[in-house]
Amino acid sequence: MDAATALIEIGAVILGLGLLGAVSARFAISPIPLYLLAGLAFGQGGILPLATSEEFTATGAEIGVILLLFTLGLEYTAPELVGTLRHNAAAGVVDLVLNAAPGVAVALLLGWGPVAAVALGGVTYVTSSGITAKVLADLGWLGNREVPVVLSLLVFEDLTMAVYLPILTALLAGAGFVAGLGTLAVAAATITIILIVALRFGRYVEMFVASPNEEVLLLKALGLTVLVAGVAQALQVSAAVGAFLVGIALSGPLAHTARQVLTPLRDLFAAVFFVFFGLHTDPAALPPMLGIALVLAVVSILTKIATGWWAARRAGISTLGRARAGVALTPRGEFNIVIAGLAVSAGLNTKIGPLAAAYVLVLAVIGPILARSLEPFARWRSRRRSGGMNTAAEPAVTTSDPDPAPGAP
Structure with a gap:
């Protein structure tokens, strides 16, 4: 009976996601x-909590984030990654300082102490790679x-997390910074x-994954x-970083084919990820x-926009x-939820x-809406500014920026 119930729940979840996707397509949002609000409605404390499909949604959510970052990695080569990271290292530091500061300040103002300040600073600092990847794909911005x-x-943040999480874990355990050095190493x-494997041995990875049979290619790429x-x-590094770098190791026609065969799976499990987040809130x-979360969210929107604007x-x-x-x-x-959970x-x-949870939910909902509204707002x-002239005479607001610029990655 439990197996039948689980199948019914999983089927209902996936069908519901399809219906919500149809609604979003109908209204161009x-x-x-x-997806997040649906998870909130059917999670713990919701109107009709799911009973037996939690294990599926948890695993599906992990796979969703992994596939989102893998397909992002397919867009770029290893030399492009290294060059871009080197060029934007200063922006990464600015991102860390600007966006960790609000969380640190709120924790200290509320009297929660320095360790809580370190934890809340991490919550406000790091962007959701999964949601951002989905937004970039949905809006057709990947070629911009x-x-x-x-x-x-995003990669700088994930690499920073590889340093931050061992230190935070040691602080929470009361062991201090020194105890986290082994895990950090x-x-x-x-x-x-x-x-190193992605940069120097990417061609061997390509040879291993490549296959004229799309089914074999799908299984190899997904499994690897x-x-x-x-x-x-398992080694205290973000799974997202590992997946992103596997995507980086693949390039050329192979990357194009891998993207084609994996896109349907990515879309399915990415939707499960967003539902899973809502289920556990x-x-x-x-x-x-909510009041504190809203203030923190507004400040964080401003600091992230300032970071992206300055870096771009x-x-x-x-x-x-x-x-x-x-x-x-x-x-x-x-x-952000992982850090708070710790x-x-x-x-x-x-x-x-x-x-x-309130802070993340607000930004997880508002972030995609802001992105979706940006270009219509720019056209308006x-x-x-043109005084209501005919739109045909106006310069078009395009999704991409065709004009080259010196030093652009």
């Missing part, structure tokens, strides 16, 4: 907020000139090995990506923290591209969990 800047910041070594992501996570715990400007990107880079960085999601599990402060503003 991002489906992400609808600002996207390498956005990706370099393992994480750094893992990242270095994966980078999930395997590397799992190994990376208790609606009853959100209202007491340094790369010579046009004004609209700078705005796209900024709004693409605003969503929060998977890492703090709550350690008994640090029970209020951190609801605050982080252009019409206002």
Whole structure:
């Protein structure tokens, strides 16, 4: 009976996602907020909690993030990644300082103490790679000139998490910074090995994965990506980083074919990821923290837009591209909840969990809406500036930036 119930629930979830996707397509909006709200309605404390499909949604959510980052990695080669990271290292530091500061300040102002400040700073710092990847794909922004800047910041954040999480875990355990150095060394070594393989031996990875049979290619690419992501996570490195670097190792026609065969799976499991996030948020715990979360969210939107704008400007990107880079960085999601979960599990402060959940939910919903609204707003503003002239005579607001700029990645 449990197996039958699980199948019914899984089928209902997937069918419901399809219906929500149809609604979003009908009204030309991002489906992400609808997926999140659906998870909120059917999760713990919701109107009709799911009973037996939790294991499926948990695993599906992990695979969703992995595939989102893998397909992002397919867009770029290893030399492009290294060059972009080197060029945007300063932007990564600015991102860290600007976006960790609001969380640190709120924790200290509320009297939660320095360890809670370190935890909440991590919550407000890191962008959701999964939601941002989905937004970039949904809006057709992947070919834009600002996207390498956005990706370099996402990778910088994930690499920072590889340093931050061992240190936070040690602090929560009361062991201090020194106890986290061993774990930190393992994480750094893992990242270095994966980078070296992607940079120097990518052609061998391609030879291993390549196949004229699409079914074989699908199984090889999916299996290798999930395997590397799992190994990376076991060694205290983000699974997303591992998946992204596997995508980086593949290039050319093989990357194009891999993207084609994996896109349907990516879309399915990415939708499951967003539902899973909502399922594990208790609606009853959100209202007491909602006011603080909203203030924190507004500040975080401004700091992320400032970060993306500044980084894209340094790369010579046009004004609209700078705005796209900024709004693409605003969503929060998977890492933020993981950090808050670590703090709550350690008994640090029970209020951190609801605050982080409300904060992430607000930005996970508002972020995609901001991104979707940006270009219509730019067209409206252009019409206002031109005094209501015929739109046919106006310069078109395009999705991409065709004009080259010096120093652009």
